[in-house]
Amino acid sequence: MAHWQPQPKIITQKIPNQHIFLYQGFAELINDDKIIEGKVFIKISWHPSPNINFKFTYFGEDRIGTENQDKLELKLTELVPQHRLRVYISSSTYWGNKKNQLTGHLIEPFFKGTTNNLASVVFHLPNFWWFNISNHFDDEEDEEGNLVEIEREGWLMFDGQFIFDYDNWHIVLSTLDNCYELQELLESEGGYGVTHICKIERLDKTTFTLEEAYQIIEAFSYYLSFVRGIWIAPLLVSGFDSEGNQLLEEWRNPIIKGDSWQHGNRWSYLDSTTEIVAPFAGFMKKWQDPTWKEVIQNAIQWYIESLKHFNGYNTSIILLQAALEKIAWTFLKVNEYVTSDGFNGLKASGQIRLLLKSLDVGLEPIEKYIEIQKKAKELNWNDSVLAITEARNSIVHPQIKSNKSEFPSEKIRREVFQISNIYLLKCLLKLFEYGYSID
Structure with missing residues (x-):
């Protein structure tokens, strides 16, 4: 092709x-x-x-x-x-x-057309961010052991292209030419703008059905939404044969209800690099594992919705810690770190702390968080995990004693959200086998 x-x-x-x-x-x-x-x-x-x-x-x-x-x-x-x-x-x-x-x-x-024998499908995406870099070049060794630059499949001469490959599926995400100017307007006005186009095909060039394609489209849209921090909706899927002739045009209300433009909480440390590609293969392994798919779906749903703390942090804190506890139960049980009775015998702080230790995620120092540090001595918090779970408990089961100052304040809730967000993001990336430091 x-x-x-x-x-x-x-x-x-x-x-x-x-x-x-x-x-x-x-x-x-x-x-x-x-x-x-x-x-x-x-x-x-x-x-x-x-x-x-x-x-x-x-x-x-x-x-x-x-x-x-x-x-x-x-x-x-x-x-x-x-x-x-x-x-x-x-x-x-x-x-x-x-x-x-x-x-x-x-x-x-x-x-309009056929949904079978497709060699590739194409769809558009709104509200992803502009990038003008690419990973469609790779280094390989020649017969003499010298590194030579190999061009992987590019597409339509777009400046910015990220290539994602997994299990015989080949995905090209491309920045549209007007993306930069449109993003500037979106940042000032909000709303929706079509910023990217995506192609999916098989590495071995075999054909597939639209139903098979949607299994990848849904997974990839969840992944990009996780990266972006808002819901990204796939729009207007079309299908093509191996010669590039269009076989299918589909009109469908998107399978994901996309969010209007927000700055979100995208991975700032991966903002301008091709590193957003690195966790994708690990994500797909978990997504295609029946034990993990619902857990990953829920965790990403709660992660994204937690970022929309327009009216305070209470809901965000509850969502983030629910995700951590669900991941903890699945990971610790699957890997036989704990029995069902042993898990249920732990408090939420113990469950999350054991998850972090098992995934080699370091504890956030209380000293980094001014308001929480002030409360730590008063309320006998010995680490940030206990701090966030006690704050969550006070929201869900308020039992504020009269001899204690008002708790939790909005400033404390903000810091609890920050810590919970960091823990969930790091746990997910560890589950997706992302191998670089994210501190």
Whole structure:
């Protein structure tokens, strides 16, 4: 396969939240034996999260009932062959013989083409950050033992490309040309912007189905969301054959509800390097392990949601420590460090402390955290693990004694969040076999 294939249609936006139109033309709205002719506009809208909406307009007094929409379909008469979409009407406006308008959304995916025998799939991603570096060059030894630079598969001449390989799957993540300018607008205005495009294929060039592709798309989207610190939604999957000919176009509400632009808590120490690729193989090992998949899903979900502490840190602290305890139970049990009875006999602080020790994650010194250090002597905390679990307990089971000063204060909660966040991030990266120091 030539390295520039396939050559998909590239989605570009000049400003955040710019609609992406998928179809504009004549259509029929059908409900059982009732048919209304009109025009429809189908587009990707962005709020409250990326989704595919439609607006159907027509003239006349005909009405489509909205009380029973089980058989409601849109027939796109300008497509060849014509296609029908299952839709739901969420609002309607009628003006007698004047223009009438119905709006709604897709309720199931729409496929144009085949979902089998795909050599590659391509999709877009919003709100990932700009990078202009690449790892599609690698050093290999020639027959004489000299290191020579080998070009791994690049794609479409994009400046920034990260290549992720795992278990016969080859993933190329590329920065779109307008990403830098769009990111500047997103940082000042918020919202959504399509910043990257991604290709997935097999290293041995064998074909696959869309269902198989989605197993990788879901995993990769979770991984990028973990890296970015916000939910990243895959948009508009298309499929191609080995010659780069398009076989499939899919319209689907994203399998992940993407977040609007936030600075998040991305891995600052990996921000401008290809090191974000390094933990991916270890992540996939855990993701494909039935014992670990739900644990990893939950941990990443709670990690990302914990970063959204807009109204204080209570929820974030509870989520982070729930993730640590769930990881502790699974890791310690799988590796036979402790029995079920032994685990249940430990307090939460003991469970987390044993997890950290087993993963070789060092304890955060209390001395680094001014407010917690002040409380440590008063409340007999001997390390930061006890500090964060006691703070969590005081939120969930408040038993503040009258002779103690108010606890926990917002300043203490912030420091407890910081420590819990560090512990969860380090534990996850250790589980993903990331081999470099992350202190």
